[in-house]
Amino acid sequence: MKRGANVELTREIPGLRGLVLGMSWNAGGERVLDESLVFAAILCGADGRARSDRDFVFFNQLSSPEQSVHRLEEALGSDREQIEVDFAAVPTEIDRIVVVLYVNDNPAQRRTLGQLRSCVIRVLDLANNRELVRSEELAPAFSAETAVALGEVYRHQGGWKFKVIGQAYDKGIAGIASDYGIPL
Amino acid sequence: MIGDPTSAPPRPDLGFLRHRSHPKPAPAESQVADFVSGRAPHPPRHTEPTGAAATPRPSSSLDLSEQATSPPADSAVADFVGGRAAHPPRHGEPAPAAATPRPSSSLDLSDEPIPSSAQSAKSAQPPVPALPLHADTRIRAGEQHLLTLKEPTVTLTRVQSGVGQLQIEAVCSPEVGDLRLGAVYHLHDGASSTVQLAGGSRFGPSSSRPVLAAGRDDDYEVVRIDLRSARLLERVAIYAFSESRTELTWGGTLVITTFGRARVELPLETLHPGRVAVLASIYNLDGEFVIRAEMETIYDGDVRDAARAYGYDRITWRDDRLPAD
Numbered sequence: 001m002k003r004g005a006n007v008e009l010t011r012e013i014p015g016l017r018g019l020v021l022g023m024s025w026n027a028g029g030e031r032v033l034d035e036s037l038v039f040a041a042i043l044c045g046a047d048g049r050a051r052s053d054r055d056f057v058f059f060n061q062l063s064s065p066e067q068s069v070h071r072l073e074e075a076l077g078s079d080r081e082q083i084e085v086d087f088a089a090v091p092t093e094i095d096r097i098v099v100v101l102y103v104n105d106n107p108a109q110r111r112t113l114g115q116l117r118s119c120v121i122r123v124l125d126l127a128n129n130r131e132l133v134r135s136e137e138l139a140p141a142f143s144a145e146t147a148v149a150l151g152e153v154y155r156h157q158g159g160w161k162f163k164v165i166g167q168a169y170d171k172g173i174a175g176i177a178s179d180y181g182i183p184l
Numbered sequence: 185m186i187g188d189p190t191s192a193p194p195r196p197d198l199g200f201l202r203h204r205s206h207p208k209p210a211p212a213e214s215q216v217a218d219f220v221s222g223r224a225p226h227p228p229r230h231t232e233p234t235g236a237a238a239t240p241r242p243s244s245s246l247d248l249s250e251q252a253t254s255p256p257a258d259s260a261v262a263d264f265v266g267g268r269a270a271h272p273p274r275h276g277e278p279a280p281a282a283a284t285p286r287p288s289s290s291l292d293l294s295d296e297p298i299p300s301s302a303q304s305a306k307s308a309q310p311p312v313p314a315l316p317l318h319a320d321t322r323i324r325a326g327e328q329h330l331l332t333l334k335e336p337t338v339t340l341t342r343v344q345s346g347v348g349q350l351q352i353e354a355v356c357s358p359e360v361g362d363l364r365l366g367a368v369y370h371l372h373d374g375a376s377s378t379v380q381l382a383g384g385s386r387f388g389p390s391s392s393r394p395v396l397a398a399g400r401d402d403d404y405e406v407v408r409i410d411l412r413s414a415r416l417l418e419r420v421a422i423y424a425f426s427e428s429r430t431e432l433t434w435g436g437t438l439v440i441t442t443f444g445r446a447r448v449e450l451p452l453e454t455l456h457p458g459r460v461a462v463l464a465s466i467y468n469l470d471g472e473f474v475i476r477a478e479m480e481t482i483y484d485g486d487v488r489d490a491a492r493a494y495g496y497d498r499i500t501w502r503d504d505r506l507p508a509d
Contacts, residue, residue, distance in 0.1 A: 036412055058343075060345060060411075060414050060415060060471050061342040104348065105347075183343065184325045184344065184348075184446075
């Protein structure tokens with residue numbers, strides 16, 4: 001899927017009850033970059049913003065309060081990291097779940113997404129690990145940015161759609177936090 | 185009477201039951217694996233900071249499980265940070281009773297006794313509500329918060345404890361004396377040492393992947409914590425000392441700044457004169473960093489004695505100032 005493309009997941013796969021958002025990257029042996037990357041999810045209301053800091057799911061906060069979105073400690077399968085979404089548990093006031101990748105701020109050893117050789121997000125069926133869709137290779141468009149909004153899972157006519165966003169941020173996670181209302 | 189599970193009403197409050205209802209291609213190796221992930225075996229972690237951990241959810245059995253798997257040390261630390269226990273044992277003194285109430289604490293808002301060990305949590309059969317480990321003095325991005333000995337703690341959110349870096353700066357004029365800043369740390373894997381710019385290690389535990397780094401910004405010495413490694417960190421104590429071992433005229437402010445530019449400030453002028461003092465400590469409680477004012481002059485000794493006084497007893501020392509490593 002190219003940037004901006006979307007797919008009606010629940011119409012293509014009736015009975016789809018949840019997703020796995022699988023993140024893969026290749027830092028090309030750039031160890032500091034590799035260890036500074038963070039894959040995270042933001043639960044957003046109808047206004048496109050998080051309700052509180054609890055809506056930011058990442059390595060230091062593995063689940064949203066109602067456990068609808070959960071980051072696995074160890075990815076199952078070929079992905080580098082995985083975040084699960086259980087549709088039935090997503091609160092009704094949550095309109096979309098945005099997944100992001102960012103480089104944690106490290107001024108002594110500054111790294112950027114432009115150093116990535118590969119960056120791909122894919123969507124699996126939570127029930128059987130079957131790959132449903134995957135993004136195009138996002139890495140070539142990166143340069144000095146330190147964060148990217150990869151894609152979003154969002155409600156649409158009673159079902160769920162997935163869209164590849166691929167928008168990179170010069171200001172890193174601070175820029176994403178500002179856009180999506182994450183209290184830092 | 186035990187009902188038929190196939191006809192039992194749904195229990196949406198029990199998250200693990202919901203997850204286990206997913207079709208599974210392979211038999212799970214354990215119930216714990218089912219609990220963590222409905223899809224495949226997945227090892228449990230003791231230190232998993234789930235978002236649910238601090239949420240009071242009276243009916244969930246997850247809370248019980250989390251308490252049962254917490255190591256006893258956690259609650260001891262929680263008691264201390266929450267003001268429910270006295271200072272950590274000092275060398276040469278008997279350990280204080282853990283449950284001594286401290287009337288001066290502004291933190292312990294709960295009247296209920298806290299289970300003080302994993303054993304007591306295990307023995308509780310019915311689901312118990314998650315008790316707050318500590319009171320929530322919170323700070324928002326851009327805000328300023330003053331720590332005092334009467335209100336000694338502030339708790340960062342898991343986002344504030346895990347995004348960017350935490351900067352700890354000693355904003356002190358030369359009138360104080362030759363003040364140098366350092367930090368003694370303990371990681372979850374047992375690694376423990378100090379970082380300071382004045383001799384010793386600048387980086388801890390290693391320079392290739394530092395969790396803590398000592399440095400200097402313009403006029404002031406600073407210790408930085410890389411929060412990408414927040415999961416590794418168990419506790420840190422920030423200390424200051426006179427490089428020439430002369431008595432310092434304490435003054436200035438310890439400023440702890442989050443990635444969102446929240447400032448936690450600790451004025452130092454009330455410290456008793458001395459050569460070494462422990463200024464503040466940081467405890468990682470279930471993913472949330474609790475910053476606590478210590479403000480204690482160490483009269484007898486140097487950095488080594490300050491570290492030992494705060495329970496950092498796994499460090500071996502070259503002399504009274506620098507670890508052997």
